[in-house]
Amino acid sequence: MSAFFTVTKKELQDHFNSWRFLVLLFVMIAAIVYVFLAVGVIRSNSSSGTQFIFLSLFTTQAISTTSSLIPSSFMSLMATLLPIAAIILGLDAINSERNGGTLGRLVSQPIYRDNIINAKFLAGIITLAVVILTTVLLSAGLGLKMLGVAPGAEEILRLIVFVMVAIVYSAFWLGLAILFSTLFKQVAVSSIISIAVWLFFVFFYPIIFQMIANGMTAATQADAIHNANSLILLSRLSPIQLFNENMAVILVPVTRSSSQLLQLITTDAGNYFVANPLSLGQSIISIWPQLIITILLTTVCFAISYVKFMFEEIRAI
Amino acid sequence: MLMVETSKLTKKYGNTTVVDNLNLKIEEGQIFGFLGPNGAGKTTTILMLLGLTTPTSGTATIGGLDSTHDTLKVKRIAGYIPEKVGFYTDLSAAYNLLYTANLNGIFDKKADAIVEKALNDVGLKDKANEQVAHFSKGMKQRLAIADILVKQPKIAFLDEPTTGIDPAGITQILDLVAQIAKDNNMTIIMSSHQLSQIQRICSHVGIMNKGKLISEGSIESLSKKTGGGKVVIEIQLVETTKELLDAIRNVAGVINIERNENTLSVTCNEDLRKQISKVISDKNGLITQMKLQSYALEDIYMKIVKGA
Numbered sequence: 001m002s003a004f005f006t007v008t009k010k011e012l013q014d015h016f017n018s019w020r021f022l023v024l025l026f027v028m029i030a031a032i033v034y035v036f037l038a039v040g041v042i043r044s045n046s047s048s049g050t051q052f053i054f055l056s057l058f059t060t061q062a063i064s065t066t067s068s069l070i071p072s073s074f075m076s077l078m079a080t081l082l083p084i085a086a087i088i089l090g091l092d093a094i095n096s097e098r099n100g101g102t103l104g105r106l107v108s109q110p111i112y113r114d115n116i117i118n119a120k121f122l123a124g125i126i127t128l129a130v131v132i133l134t135t136v137l138l139s140a141g142l143g144l145k146m147l148g149v150a151p152g153a154e155e156i157l158r159l160i161v162f163v164m165v166a167i168v169y170s171a172f173w174l175g176l177a178i179l180f181s182t183l184f185k186q187v188a189v190s191s192i193i194s195i196a197v198w199l200f201f202v203f204f205y206p207i208i209f210q211m212i213a214n215g216m217t218a219a220t221q222a223d224a225i226h227n228a229n230s231l232i233l234l235s236r237l238s239p240i241q242l243f244n245e246n247m248a249v250i251l252v253p254v255t256r257s258s259s260q261l262l263q264l265i266t267t268d269a270g271n272y273f274v275a276n277p278l279s280l281g282q283s284i285i286s287i288w289p290q291l292i293i294t295i296l297l298t299t300v301c302f303a304i305s306y307v308k309f310m311f312e313e314i315r316a317i
Numbered sequence: 318m319l320m321v322e323t324s325k326l327t328k329k330y331g332n333t334t335v336v337d338n339l340n341l342k343i344e345e346g347q348i349f350g351f352l353g354p355n356g357a358g359k360t361t362t363i364l365m366l367l368g369l370t371t372p373t374s375g376t377a378t379i380g381g382l383d384s385t386h387d388t389l390k391v392k393r394i395a396g397y398i399p400e401k402v403g404f405y406t407d408l409s410a411a412y413n414l415l416y417t418a419n420l421n422g423i424f425d426k427k428a429d430a431i432v433e434k435a436l437n438d439v440g441l442k443d444k445a446n447e448q449v450a451h452f453s454k455g456m457k458q459r460l461a462i463a464d465i466l467v468k469q470p471k472i473a474f475l476d477e478p479t480t481g482i483d484p485a486g487i488t489q490i491l492d493l494v495a496q497i498a499k500d501n502n503m504t505i506i507m508s509s510h511q512l513s514q515i516q517r518i519c520s521h522v523g524i525m526n527k528g529k530l531i532s533e534g535s536i537e538s539l540s541k542k543t544g545g546g547k548v549v550i551e552i553q554l555v556e557t558t559k560e561l562l563d564a565i566r567n568v569a570g571v572i573n574i575e576r577n578e579n580t581l582s583v584t585c586n587e588d589l590r591k592q593i594s595k596v597i598s599d600k601n602g603l604i605t606q607m608k609l610q611s612y613a614l615e616d617i618y619m620k621i622v623k624g625a
Binding site for chain 2 (some may be wrong): 006007010014018100101102104105106107108109110111112263313
């Protein structure tokens with residue numbers, strides 16, 4: 001076993017044994033409660049025969065709310081809470097070791113310096129993957145038992161894709177938290193900034209977005225299309241929005257495109273499209289750009305932390 | 318064999334030269350005291366030797382390995398206790414050491430045995446399964462020494478190992494360091510800004526100031542070179558009588574005696590320990606402790622500190 005796996009193992013033990021895991025547990029329980037509620041809603045709407053009834057466990061509005069700030073379905077709950085789970089795991093990754101005086105001891109062991117940060121990132125991703133997979137499996141099991149409907153092969157495949165996309169999405173937030181923990185010396189500062197970024201995208205960004213959208217006027221149809229395009233671009237600056245779009249396409253197979261403009265046309269301007277489900281391959285193709293951008297953002301966050309950590313004067317440690 | 322060698326080692330931060338053309342040679346098996354005021358460049362030198370900081374110019378080698386390029390090999394044979402040493406406070410002492418063992422490629426039963434022995438050697442056996450959060454500063458420092466023992470390096474760097482520890486704890490730690498060096502045939506480089514601590518255990522000393530090595534050599538040779546051989550012998554007696562004092566005063570070469578309870582500080586022209594102990598035993602006196610202190614070294618060091 002190399003030093004890299006030793007560090008990964010230790011970080012994993014830390015994650016699973018600390019108070020952080022309670023937060024992860026809370027996310028899991030909340031998600032399962034949402035699925036439980038969704039079963040009730042699906043049962044009462046039994047008349048609307050959907051093809052993908054099992055997937056609708058994860059997308060059905062489980063809580064009726066008028067506020068866009070409260071997650072209404074399993075899907076949007078994941079979009080809101082997964083970032084917190086990831087931030088919790090990474091917010092003091094580097095600076096707590098620096099402040100605790102353990103980093104100096106660690107870097108003087110026969111281990112490459114990048115092994116330390118790589119192992120921390122990997123351990124975080126493994127923990128998140130375990131949490132996401134467990135949540136989905138438990139939810140699916142509960143749904144299976146309560147609905148009495150077994151998932152089809154395509155539904156299972158789509159759930160697997162969902163799990164993978166969710167892991168990539170939370171890896172971005174983990175990367176962001178680790179980045180702040182390398183940039184800022186104080187754990188309090190790095191934690192607050194990580195949480196602030198999350199709060200901004202969850203609460204303030206939608207409000208700002210709404211204000212801009214309300215302020216737009218269009219005289220001609222061309223203007224309207226132009227405005228709609230700018231709005232889509234603007235909304236996609238938020239990683240949460242990117243994830244939401246991805247999820248909508250993956251878990252609701254009839255979604256043609258993640259582009260709201262196209263959705264607007266399909267619903268408003270008559271039935272140009274037949275509401276036939278897309279094949280999984282087509283669904284993946286339509287979210288490909290969003291997925292790549294999320295991976296890119298994660299890589300950028302991680303790369304900056306990596307470079308900062310590698311070339312930092314050890315003196316500061 | 319030379320354990321540590323630096324050649325024209327220089328480190329600059331911007332326009333400030335922290336370590337200036339340092340040429341240092343340390344033999345295997347020595348306990349080397351790195352003496353100097355705060356900011357003299359001691360820590361930076363240690364970090365460059367360990368390969369944790371890149372020198373601006375010059376080379377540093379440990380056991381013939383280049384510290385800057387063979388970093389991993391160097392880190393395998395060199396242990397390091399940073400000045401602000403820390404442990405994972407929510408984990409037990411034994412687990413912290415086990416982690417070090419694993420990082421050094423020691424696993425399972427072998428690791429358990431080595432950790433147990435190390436904790437035993439530093440007197441923390443009963444605390445093995447306690448969280449480090451409950452440890453005092455002195456205990457943490459002893460745990461750091463156990464950490465070095467787990468790694469079993471050929472050479473260990475101790476950066477100000479006695480900062481913030483009470484006098485009894487300091488003695489305990491210094492003696493422990495001397496003991497492990499002897500038992501494991503380990504070369505030790507200890508930095509400190511307190512001469513008395515260096516003198517207690519170090520065979521050789523290097524005095525550093527403003528990035529330069531001012532003076533280097535064995536403690537005896539240094540005091541002879543600079544102080545004309547004037548030395549102070551500290552004697553602790555079980556009982557001090559006037560008769561004993563007079564007898565010591567009459568030994569040829571004794572210049573002055575200062576008495577504090579049963580502790581005498583005898584200033585002499587040369588090392589008169591043999592003669593003095595003979596006189597004391599002739600008068601049926603009992604010696605608890607006797608050690609050589611050099612006045613001269615204190616003088617040079619104080620001059621440097623004041624000049625800084």
